[in-house]
Amino acid sequence: MEIKIRNYQTQDTEAIVEILNHYIANSTALYDYDPRSIEQQLAIFNEKLQKGFPVIVATIDAVLVGFGYYSEFRFREAYKFTVEHSVYVAENEHGKGIGKVLLQHLITLAKEQKLHTMVAVIDSENQGSIKFHEKSGFEIVGTVKESGYKFDRWLHSVFMQLLLE
């Protein structure tokens, strides 16, 4: 089983939306309520790419099994060396090292872009993602309590950070 990483292409969007919409409907990994359309996701990625941020995908035997990206953390100028990233792996492909390869690739790209720190904002119920990030050296730096509301309950956003230098 070889995991390959390459840059996102427009024709990947359908497979990506399928993965995202599964997590939107069934988890607090995303704070969206409604499924995304292919057009919406295309626009989201195009904006990131136009700003020079990466969107990458992982494939096994040419099948898209995961993806990841980063873009600005906040919009004021002084935040320009900080990015917020996300990584998603299809549920039936968890635990095979795909997420780790994607995250390591994003870390390498962020270093190449001379960025200083990466931030993940993770729902506190998503302990799997918190453990996953800890394995790659991220540490919890704070929790914004009751910052989300989904499935009739308050959600807490855990901020995790990796300093790149």
Ligand SMILES: CC(C)(COP(=O)(O)OP(=O)(O)OC[C@H]1O[C@@H](n2cnc3c(N)ncnc32)[C@H](O)[C@@H]1OP(=O)(O)O)[C@@H](O)C(=O)NCCC(=O)NCCS
């Ligand atoms: C979080 C996620 C990306 C992890 O991807 P994955 O391909 O299953 O993870 P990997 O197999 O690469 O695991 C890498 C390491 O993290 C650990 N890990 C991954 N998932 C874990 C879990 N649920 N519980 C504990 N540890 C976990 C692995 O044990 C592994 O440790 P190792 O380096 O010591 O071997 C994946 O579970 C996912 O897509 N979840 C849903 C979406 C999501 O929450 N994305 C993150 C939003 S910020």
